[in-house]
Amino acid sequence: MTGLSGKWHLLLTILQLAVVSLSFADLPVLLHFMTLFLFAGTETIRLAATNKFYALSHELEQAEKQQAHLNETFKAVRNERHDFLKHVSALHFLLEHQKHDEAKAYLDDLVGEYEQTNLSIKGERGIVAGMLHQQYKRAQTAGITLVYDLDLPVSALPLPDRHIVALAGNLLSNSIDAAEEWQAARGKQAEVSMQLYKKSGLYLLTVKNTTMPLPVNIVDRLFEVDGLTTKGEEHDGLGTRIAKDIVHKHGGYLDFVHKDEQFTVKIKIPSVTGDIQKEQKD
Structure with a gap:
């Protein structure tokens, strides 16, 4: 939706044609000026409404993008929480078998992954966190x-x-x-x-x-x-x-x-x- 619907455009066009037809009638000069102003006013309403619809459409598009970013951030956090116990079990296994170097390397990788999300959402409100997380991922993808x-x-x-x-x-x-x-x-x-x-x-x-x-x-x-x-x-x-x-x-x-x-x-x-x-x- 980027403007008025066809129905409203048709209605305003009919109104403008009716106003134009009056200008050909034998009317006093004052009424001719009034028809001119009415035509201009109708066109002004059309342009103002179209611009308003366009602005609302743009805001809706931005809101949808922000919602998508928020959903993506929520999904990332949910996935990390879901896998947390698995990571703890893996670390526990490595430490039990005295594989300290492997455990340290595993933990370093894990912390690095968590920091990517944490840096973006720490203390942030949802919509802002979504934006920051999306920009972080975009930069990371581009290297x-x-x-x-x-x-x-x-x-x-x-x-x-x-x-x-x-x-x-x-x-x-x-x-x-x-x-x-x-x-x-x-x-x-x-x-x-x-x-x-x-x-x-x-x-x-x-x-x-x-x-x-x-x-x-x-x-x-x-x-x-x-x-x-x-x-x-x-x-x-x-x-x-x-x-x-x-x-x-x-x-x-x-x-x-x-x-x-x-x-x-x-x-x-x-x-x-x-x-x-x-x-x-x-």
């Missing part, structure tokens, strides 16, 4: 090192969950895209990191990634212009603008640095965004 250096959960940001997912999700997705391109070109492992901590009433969120050199005209307007992207035609270039709009909406500040094939985004968000929004509205 990219993704580090979550979080003093507190991303869910702790004083934003609605949908804004946290859109903000962090877009930043991570863009970073992984750029790192993947750099990795293919340079033949070395790329890195992406997300850091979050709180200081002096501010939440400080930093996302870094390796990247290919970017044209100056792109860098200067990267977070300002819709549709501007350093990636291929299949990308719409909306992610950076969406991120900046969310930060500004909550009274925050966004800055970025591109230097020596590394791109860094730094975001500061006040711990109490509601008061700032109220002051800006007043």
Whole structure:
């Protein structure tokens, strides 16, 4: 669903045709102007309704993706819990038979697997955990090192969950895209990191990634212009603008640095965004 249904389009078209037919009638000038305004008003309603339906459709699509990510994360946790006793039994067997080196190697592998999930979901609310876990798996599949250096959960940001997912999700997705391109070109492992901590009433969120050199005209307007992207035609270039709009909406500040094939985004968000929004509205 990307707009009004055919039924509503037909109804509005009939109404507009009826209005147009009145313009040919022998009516006072004032009524002719009224028919013109009625026609324009009908078309405005059509466009507004179509845009609203499109926005709702986009939100529904994003919600479905987030639900899928959450389900995937839940499945991973459930599988790990299901296999936990099996791993304990295997370790117990190795230790009973004095196979300490094998037990240590087995345990190291096991801890590494659990950390992949734990780093993504520790202390996070469901929808945010799903997004972080999905981005972690995506980076892992691409052979990219993704580090979550979080003093507190991303869910702790004083934003609605949908804004946290859109903000962090877009930043991570863009970073992984750029790192993947750099990795293919340079033949070395790329890195992406997300850091979050709180200081002096501010939440400080930093996302870094390796990247290919970017044209100056792109860098200067990267977070300002819709549709501007350093990636291929299949990308719409909306992610950076969406991120900046969310930060500004909550009274925050966004800055970025591109230097020596590394791109860094730094975001500061006040711990109490509601008061700032109220002051800006007043």
